[in-house]
Amino acid sequence: xxxxxxxxxxxxxxxxxxxxxxxxxxxxxxxxxxxxxxxxxxxxxxxxxxxxxxxxxxxxxxxxxxxxxxxxxxxxxxxxxxxxxxxxxxxxxxxxxxxxxxxxxxxxxxxxxxxxxxxxxxxxxxxxxxxxxxxxxxxxxxxxxxxxxxxxxxxxxxxxxxxxxxxxxxxxxxxxxxxxxxxxxxxxxxxxxxxxxxxxxxxxxxxxxxxxxxxxxxxxxxxxxxxxxxxxxxxxxxxxxxxxxxxxxxxxxxxxxxxxxxxxxxxxxxxxxxxxxxxxxxxxxxxxxxxxxxxxxxxxxxxxxxxxxxxxxxxxxxxxxxxxxxxxxxxxxxxxxxxxxxxxxxxxxxxxxxxxxxxxxxxxxxxxxxxxxxxxxxxxxxxxxxxxxxxxxxxxxxxxxxxxxxxxxxxxxxxxxxxxxxxxxxxxxxxxxxxx
Numbered sequence: 372x373x374x375x376x377x378x379x380x381x382x383x384x385x386x387x388x389x390x391x392x393x394x395x396x397x398x399x400x401x402x403x404x405x406x407x408x409x410x411x412x413x414x415x416x417x418x419x420x421x422x423x424x425x426x427x428x429x430x431x432x433x434x435x436x437x438x439x440x441x442x443x444x445x446x447x448x449x450x451x452x453x454x455x456x457x458x459x460x461x462x463x464x465x466x467x468x469x470x471x472x473x474x475x476x477x478x479x480x481x482x483x484x485x486x487x488x489x490x491x492x493x494x495x496x497x498x499x500x501x502x503x504x505x506x507x508x509x510x511x512x513x514x515x516x517x518x519x520x521x522x523x524x525x526x527x528x529x530x531x532x533x534x535x536x537x538x539x540x541x542x543x544x545x546x547x548x549x550x551x552x553x554x555x556x557x558x559x560x561x562x563x564x565x566x567x568x569x570x571x572x573x574x575x576x577x578x579x580x581x582x583x584x585x586x587x588x589x590x591x592x593x594x595x596x597x598x599x600x601x602x603x604x605x606x607x608x609x610x611x612x613x614x615x616x617x618x619x620x621x622x623x624x625x626x627x628x629x630x631x632x633x634x635x636x637x638x639x640x641x642x643x644x645x646x647x648x649x650x651x652x653x654x655x656x657x658x659x660x661x662x663x664x665x666x667x668x669x670x671x672x673x674x675x676x677x678x679x680x681x682x683x684x685x686x687x688x689x690x691x692x693x694x695x696x697x698x699x700x701x702x703x704x705x706x707x708x709x710x711x712x713x714x715x716x717x718x719x720x721x722x723x724x725x726x727x728x729x730x731x732x733x734x735x736x737x738x739x740x741x742x743x744x745x746x747x748x749x750x751x752x753x754x755x756x757x758x759x760x761x762x763x764x765x766x767x768x769x770x771x772x773x774x775x776x777x778x779x780x781x782x783x784x785x786x787x788x789x790x791x792x793x794x795x796x797x798x799x800x801x802x803x804x805x806x807x
Contacts, residue, residue, distance in 0.1 A: 421460030433583025436634030585633020588623025
């Protein structure tokens with residue numbers, strides 16, 4: 372994974388390149404997604420062939436782990452490479468993950484940075500930035516393809532309506548713009564997300580919807596073998612047909628009964644964690660007992676990926692660490708009091724030499740972590756008159772075997788501390804986190 376577990380396990384007997392097992396990696400091949408690729412290319416062809424003053428929109432819809440991001444990024448990568456080689460007209464491809472860039476300003480700033488602009492964090496209104504960035508791209512003679520991933524998040528936040536309206540009606544809002552624009556908007560839960568948007572935005576987003584169905588067991592087998600053989604993520608001799616079938620059968624979707632997750636990310640992570648367990652034991656091959664260990668010990672991934680932690684802001688991580696430490700200290704509790712979280716957060720800040728946020732900002736950050744699915748927050752009765760906010764990691768169980776990818780909270784705590792330390796060290800070196 373991009374947040375590696377090398378610190379927890381020793382040896383590199385089986386895994387060749389853990390980066391190629393991460394959610395961020397664009398694989399060499401995309402088995403069983405040719406239909407979606409061809410449909411997308413058909414919709415966007417006028418844009419990447421250089422036609423001007425057009426807008427083409429395609430919406431991806433499907434559960435987590437069904438190849439939406441991989442297909443979009445693969446298409447974007449190929450178009451960019453051919454454009455750079457002169458085989459296509461000039462085109463800018465911008466991938467924007469709404470989990471990382473959550474406001475209209477942040478999204479436009481990312482688009483500007485991708486186009487070569489150095490945009491300050493302050494000094495522009497979002498309307499000014501819209502015109503500045505898009506006019507700059509247009510003056511260069513480029514067409515534009517925007518890939519907006521995790522659009523469910525931005526649809527539920529304050530800027531979602533405005534941003535999606537601007538993107539879907541660029542030619543009307545900025546009639547002086549000549550460039551052709553292609554827009555790929557990726558949703559996990561399309562119908563639910565559309566309920567958060569105004570009717571005008573839903574109408575302007577009306578476009579071809581490309582569906583991504585869950586993968587069957589046989590399809591997952593092909594994906595796992597492709598990641599091993601084509602991408603060279605794991606030593607082929609370390610994995611047997613039995614292991615691949617075991618993982619695929621556990622995760623695969625069964626259309627007849629409509630059961631099973633059909634999530635390629637989960638199957639890849641089971642393979643990854645099983646390989647780590649085998650390496651920890653000094654083995655050269657993955658055995659069925661390693662796969663069983665991963666599944667029976669609650670290390671199956673949830674909808675939250677560890678890469679998502681890296682995309683949180685510094686204080687979101689600090690607050691999440693405070694909640695994690697409290698849940699570890701009070702194992703009999705599923706929820707901890709907001710006031711206690713604030714005190715623990717201030718203690719965590721002191722340990723890392725960081726100035727804590729004021730209470731109002733802490734409360735707002737807790738609400739954001741709730742929206743992002745990292746914590747649960749509910750209103751409960753305090754010991755005094757009035758109400759207080761109670762906080763928990765989602766699906767907290769009695770033995771605290773919960774958190775990111777169902778990793779025990781003790782491991783989650785270590786991941787958060789490492790991530791915070793990396794960010795603070797990067798800041799000392801003058802590097803800035805992407806979401807700022």
